[in-house]
Amino acid sequence: MNDSATPLPDPVERLLAEHLDRQAAATATESLRERIRQTLAADAPAMPARRRGRFVRWAVGVGAVACLFIAALSFWQNGQPLRASPQALLQETQKTFLQPVYRSYLVEVQRDADPADEQIPFFARGRQMRLWTRGDRFWIETTFPNMPQRGNSWGRDEQGTIWMTFGPREGVLLSPTETPRWLSVYSDLCSMQPDRLIAEVLRDFELHREDAPEGSPVHVIKADLKPGRWHPALKGAILELDAETKVLRRVTLRRSAGDDTPLTITYTLIETKSQDEIQYPLDGKEGKREFYTADYKPEQRQKLLYPLFGQRASEWMKPMPKLPLKK
Amino acid sequence: MAELSVQLGSAAVDAWVRETLPRAVAFAHSLVRDHATAEDIAHDCYCRLLRRADVYDLPTDGTRLLYRSITNASINRFQRERSVLSLDATDRDGNSPAGSVAGRISEPDEPLRLRELERAIERGMESLSVMQRAALQLKTLGHSVQEIADTLGLTTTNAGVLVHRARQALAVELAPYLGERAG
Numbered sequence: 001m002n003d004s005a006t007p008l009p010d011p012v013e014r015l016l017a018e019h020l021d022r023q024a025a026a027t028a029t030e031s032l033r034e035r036i037r038q039t040l041a042a043d044a045p046a047m048p049a050r051r052r053g054r055f056v057r058w059a060v061g062v063g064a065v066a067c068l069f070i071a072a073l074s075f076w077q078n079g080q081p082l083r084a085s086p087q088a089l090l091q092e093t094q095k096t097f098l099q100p101v102y103r104s105y106l107v108e109v110q111r112d113a114d115p116a117d118e119q120i121p122f123f124a125r126g127r128q129m130r131l132w133t134r135g136d137r138f139w140i141e142t143t144f145p146n147m148p149q150r151g152n153s154w155g156r157d158e159q160g161t162i163w164m165t166f167g168p169r170e171g172v173l174l175s176p177t178e179t180p181r182w183l184s185v186y187s188d189l190c191s192m193q194p195d196r197l198i199a200e201v202l203r204d205f206e207l208h209r210e211d212a213p214e215g216s217p218v219h220v221i222k223a224d225l226k227p228g229r230w231h232p233a234l235k236g237a238i239l240e241l242d243a244e245t246k247v248l249r250r251v252t253l254r255r256s257a258g259d260d261t262p263l264t265i266t267y268t269l270i271e272t273k274s275q276d277e278i279q280y281p282l283d284g285k286e287g288k289r290e291f292y293t294a295d296y297k298p299e300q301r302q303k304l305l306y307p308l309f310g311q312r313a314s315e316w317m318k319p320m321p322k323l324p325l326k327k
Numbered sequence: 328m329a330e331l332s333v334q335l336g337s338a339a340v341d342a343w344v345r346e347t348l349p350r351a352v353a354f355a356h357s358l359v360r361d362h363a364t365a366e367d368i369a370h371d372c373y374c375r376l377l378r379r380a381d382v383y384d385l386p387t388d389g390t391r392l393l394y395r396s397i398t399n400a401s402i403n404r405f406q407r408e409r410s411v412l413s414l415d416a417t418d419r420d421g422n423s424p425a426g427s428v429a430g431r432i433s434e435p436d437e438p439l440r441l442r443e444l445e446r447a448i449e450r451g452m453e454s455l456s457v458m459q460r461a462a463l464q465l466k467t468l469g470h471s472v473q474e475i476a477d478t479l480g481l482t483t484t485n486a487g488v489l490v491h492r493a494r495q496a497l498a499v500e501l502a503p504y505l506g507e508r509a510g
Contacts, residue, residue, distance in 0.1 A: 011505050012498050017467045019448045023353035032366050033348060036373050203363045226367075 035228025042227065086207035086221040090198050090239070092246040097135055097195045102278050103247070105131045105267035107140065107190065131192060131267060132278070138191055139281055144308055153281050156187055163291065164304075165281055171291040172301045178294055183309075188233055189255050192267055194248055201237060204229045210238070217243045218250075235262075247272075343386045344373065351393055354468070357452060358401035358460055368404060372396040394468060395478045398461045402479075444504050451500030459493035466490050 107129040130141040139155030144166075154164040160176035162183070174183070201207070205223035212220045223237040233255050240250040251267040292301035348369065355365035372393055376385060383389060452460055458479060465475045476486035498505060 010494065012494050012501060013463070013467045015444070015501055015504060016448065016463065016497065019445065020350065020353050020357065020464070020467065022445070023356065024350040027349045027352050027356075029348040029352060032352065032370060033344065035366075035370055036344070036377070039370065039374050040377055 031228055035226065038227040083209060084219075086209050087202060089219055089221065089241055089246060090202055090207070093239075093241055093248060094195065094198055096245065096247050097198075100134075100275050102132050102134045102273050102275065103194075103269060104271040104273070105133070105192070105251070106270050107131050108266045108268075109190070110264040110266075129190070130270075133192065133194055134275075134280075135195060137280060138193055140191065154187075155281070156191065157282070162187055163282065165289065166304055169289055170300075170304065171289050172304055173291050173293045175294070185233070189263065190265070192251065192253070192265075194251075197234075197237075197251070197253075200231065200234065201239070204231055205237070212240075219243055219246075337380065339386045340377070340380055340389075343389055344377070347390055347393060348373070351397060354394060354464060355397050355401055357464055358398065358457055359404060360453070364404060368397055368400045372400055391470070391474075394465060394470070395474075398465065398478050402457055402461060444501075447500050447504065448497075451497040454496055454500070455493050459489055459496070462486060462489040463493035463497065466494075 109129075132139050132141070137155075139153050141151070141153045144152045144164075151168075152164065152166060154162065156162050160179075162174040162179055163171060165171040176184075201223045204226060206226050208222045208224075210220040210222050212218050218240045221239045221241070223239065225231060225235065234253060235256055236254040238250075238252040239248060241247065242249050247269065248267075249269045253265045253267075255263045255265060290297070292298065292304070294301070351372070352365050352369045355368045356362055359365055359368065375396060376383065376389060376392060383392065455463070462475050462479060465478060466472075470478070472487050472490065473483055475481075475490065476483045479486060479489070481489070
């Protein structure tokens with residue numbers, strides 16, 4: 001190989017070889033070595049079988065080839081199309097995110113009892129939550145605990161600001177700098193941005209096609225983390241795509257809350273609306289709804305948030321100390 | 328990582344993996360232009376070879392087999408995903424391929440000239456087909472034209488033409504830098 005051979009006579013090849021050297025030097029491979037190690041470790045039980053002799057391997061190999069040949073022949077004779085790879089299907093799904101429509105998913109959260117989190121309105125058990133999504137926009141319609149008479153919704157914008165609405169006239173904004181980590185984690189866990197989800201699944205997960213129920217017009221794809229890969233909150237997923245449109249019809253995410261509590265969240269497509277039929281809650285609301293912030297009517301904001309976050313809110317939203325005025 | 332050698336029963340093989348892995352990933356990246364895909368390909372190719380470590384003498388023959396395997400896997404992957412693996416696509420870090428290396432070499436004391444050269448090489452490689460990239464990279468790595476032909480499933484003549492055209496195309500992009508090297 002080049003690194004041990006004599007210098008390349010061609011200047012283009014020499015520049016290219018040096019370029020590859022620099023790229024190699026800038027490439028961190030520890031995690032990849034670990035991934036290879038884990039894959040081989042997973043193979044370990046199969047290793048003794050390999051040592052039984054070449055004949056066994058040969059026989060198994062010939063058998064496998066024969067089976068594949070027969071299966072392929074049967075497939076061809078029946079005139080059935082070959083199954084598309086899960087990657088190809090999800091790439092088709094990605095194209096659906098460009099459509100100018102809002103999709104609504106029913107959100108169901110399953111987790112072991114954890115009374116401490118009952119006060120997280122995003123996770124209020126037994127309450128119906130509905131996720132609306134379009135591109136990188138999303139929001140969730142729900143009913144916050146202790147305020148059943150109000151229509152509530154919350155979401156997070158492109159800048160990371162969490163917003164919540166309380167009825168038609170009031171709302172609060174939490175800037176990223178004042179959002180506590182636990183709240184940020186919970187909003188991550190409960191929301192779903194399909195475009196980001198699919199990109200991450202394609203990148204970091206092993207994908208397998210699963211058999212759909214008989215007569216069901218869906219493709220089912222199971223995603224498990226690749227060995228050696230790590231994801232902050234997603235451990236696995238089952239994605240059901242409409243066989244014809246490739247739209248995500250149902251998404252089941254295996255997540256892990258900050259305390260490693262396993263969590264299963266299911267999103268089921270229930271409705272699709274055009275942009276004319278539904279409006280992003282923050283669009284066209286100027287003058288109709290007041291949004292309280294840390295600077296604008298902070299006491300009103302606290303009044304709305306305390307019932308939702310309870311003790312956590314008191315720890316987090318301490319009143320700002322008043323600094324003495326300079327003379 | 329002592330575990331890897333324990334699993335494979337050979338410290339020499341572990342050392343071989345440690346030594347060859349960065350260059351193998353860089354090689355795969357130069358073909359598929361996407362870091363995550365390059366890692367996946369390298370992972371699969373190493374696993375395939377390491378599972379047969381009892382058959383191959385990896386420290387001696389492994390590197391050649393590895394590059395052949397990576398080349399084939401990259402071409403397969405590229406052809407299968409041609410419709411989505413755009414050269415303009417961003418990689419996992421959100422960088423465009425052309426900016427990936429230039430982005431990494433961004434230390435203030437790094438010579439500007441080197442950064443420009445890296446960009447020129449990236450641009451030149453992007454302008455090549457995946458077969459041309461593979462042929463030229465293999466040549467750069469010391470493979471003979473016959474070996475390149477075997478790897479790419481071509482005749483020796485076609486492999487030679489592929490290398491020649493790739494080199495010519497890259498030479499156009501690198502023209503400003505070739506003069507100083509020739510001198």
